[in-house]
Amino acid sequence: MAAGKQKKADTASPVNSDAGTAQIVETLQHYEAPPPATFSKDDDFKAYRDMLLIRRFEEKAGQLYGMGFIGGFCHLYIGQEAVVTGMQLALKEGDQVITGYRDHGHMLATGMEARGVMAELTGRRSGYSKGKGGSMHMFSKEKNFYGGHGIVGAQVSLGTGLAFANRYRGNDNLSVTYFGDGAANQGQVYESFNMASLWKLPVIYVIENNRYAMGTSVNRASAETNFAHRGISFKIPGIQVDGMDVRAVKAAADLAAGHCREGKGPIILEMMTYRYRGHSMSDPAKYRTRDEVQQMRSERDPIEQVRRRLMEEHGFAEDELKAVDKEVRDVVQDSADFAQNDAEPDVSELWTDIYADDVPQAAE
Template identity: 70%
Template sequence: MLLIRRFEERAGQLYGMGLIGGFCHLYIGQEAIAVGVQSIKEQGDQVITGYRDHGHMLACGMDPKEVMAELTGRAGGSSKGKGGSMHMFSTAEDFYGGHGIVGGQVALGTGLALANRYRDNKKVAFVYFGDGAANQGQVYESFNMAELWSLPVVYIIENNQYAMGTSIERSSSETRLFKRGASFRIPGEEVDGMDVLAVREAAKKAAEHARSGEGPYILEMKTYRYRGHSMSDPAKYRTRDEVDEVRKTRDPIDHVQELLSKNGWADEGALKAIDAEVKAIVADAAEFARTSPEPEPSELYTDVYLEAAE
C-alpha cells in the first residue's frame, strides 16, 4: 500500500514537470482495495480495470520501473511506451489493462470469466470499475450474461464518491451500488474500502462464491480519492475540509500502521525503514523512467495486428 502511495505521489510530480503526457489518474486514497483483493487472488486469476490503474498494476506485482517508464512513454515501459497511463498490460502477472473507455472493461472482464468457465480451470476474473461506470449500459448487459451463464467473476465497484466531478447523490438514483445486481439475482455487499482487512475478507468470500460455480458476485468498496479525477482536475466541487477529514480519520495506510503498532508487530523505527525502502524503489523507478530511451519510430507499426498461424 505504501509503495502505491509513494509511486503515485512521484507520478504526480513527474506529470507536473512535463515528463508524463496525456491523462494521468492517481490512486491515492484507494490503496487498500487493490492490495486487499490481491492478497486472496490465486495464480491464474485475472485482473482488469479502468484508467485509474497504477495501483492495481503494482499490487499485481508489475515492476515499478516498467510502470513508471510506461507513464513517461519510454521503450522500457511495460507496453513499450505505447500505452501510457491508461493502457498497460502484463499477461505474466494476469493483468489485462487499464482501459480508457468508461465501463468498457466490464464486458471484457466478463469475457475473461467466460473463457475460464469454458476451460473449466477454476479461475476467477476480478473486474474493477468505478461509481461513474456503474451507470453504463454495458455493465448491465455483462451482469445479465454473467448470472445467466454462472460465470466465475467478481465485480468490484470502487465507489470513491465522485464520478469525475459529480457526486454519487447527484448522478445515481440508487446510491447503494452493491444492489445494482439484484434484478439479475447477483448477490452483493458493501465493504469499507479504506480497511484492507475488511476488503480481504469480503474478497475471499466473493472469490469462493465465484470459484465454486455459483456465479458472479458484486462488491461495492466505499472509498475516497484524495486528488482530483485526473491531474487536470482541481476538484473544486468539494471542500478542502472534506478531504482533510477523510485523511485524518479514514486513511487506509494510517489504519494499518495503527494496527501494527497497537499489536506490537512493528515499532516506529520499523515503519520508517519500510517507508525509506519504498521511497528508494520509487526513486529508482523515476530515474529509470526519465533516462530510458524513447521507442523507435518503427514501433508505430508493431503490435497492431496479430499474425494468425496458418
C-alpha cells in the first residue's frame, strides 16, 4: 500500500453503552412494580399473625443463643418478615421454596412447626433434621421446603434445578429461590440465570436486599446496585419491590407467579428490605448507626404497618391485638420449652442419613 494511502481506520462510533443498556432495560422491564394488593380484614389479620410468629420466634432464638442452648451459626430474620409472608400468599400446593442460611422465617412461613424448628436449632432429636443440621440445614419434604443452605449462593443452582424438574415433569409448579444481595455477586448465580432463561424454567429469583450482606454496604460491594437489573444480559425481567410492605410483596408475587406458570421463564424480584440485627449473632453491626436502624423500625416496620391498618381500617381494638401477641408468644415459648427438654440425638445417629436408603439397582 502506497505511503499516505493507508486504509482508513474504522471510526464508526461504538454503541453508546448507557443508551444500549437503557434500551435493553426498557425492553425487559415490561413489568413494573404493581400497586400493593388490596387486603381484606382477614388478609391483614393472617399477615399480621404470620409475621408476628416469625418475629417472636426469632427473638426467642436470639435469647436461647445467648444462653448457650443454640450453638454454631444463627442468622435472624427480624425486620424482613414481610418478604416471605407476602410471597407465600401467592403460592399453591406443590410449589417449592429454597433459601440460604437466614432461613427460620421461611420455614415457619411454609407451615413447618415451631417445635420442630426450635428443636433443630437446639440440636434435639425431634428437630426437622433430627438435631444434626442446626440453624442452616433444615428441610421438610412435606412442606416442599428444600433448605436452609450454608454455602453462599449454592441454593440458587439447586432452586433452578427444582424448576427444571417441574418443567421436565410438565406440572404447573414453580420454584421460589431466595438469596441475598451478597450472594447475588456469586458466579453460580449467573450460570443458573443463563440456564433458567435458555430453558424458560419456572423459577422466581427473590433477592432479599437488606443493604449490607455480611456487613458491607451494597454501594461498596456491587457495581450494579439495582439488583432487579441483574438478569438483563440473560433476558430475565426484574422488578424492584417494597419488601417492607406485605401487600406490595403479595402483588409482585402474584405477577411473578403468573409469569412463570404461563411458560415465560424466570423472573427476578428484588425485595428492598432491612434486617434489624447483625448479619449473625456474632456481628455487632457497627457499620451502621443506631439512628438508621431506629428510623427503619419507627417508620417502615412491616408488622407495625399491618397493626395500624387493623386498628384504623378494620376496627380491631388494641386488646384484641395484644391477645394475638400473647397467643403467638405462648406458641413460641412452648417451642422453646419443648426444645430444651427434648433429648439429644443418640450417638448412633452419626451413622444414619449419610447415604440414600433403598437405592434401586441397575438391571444386569
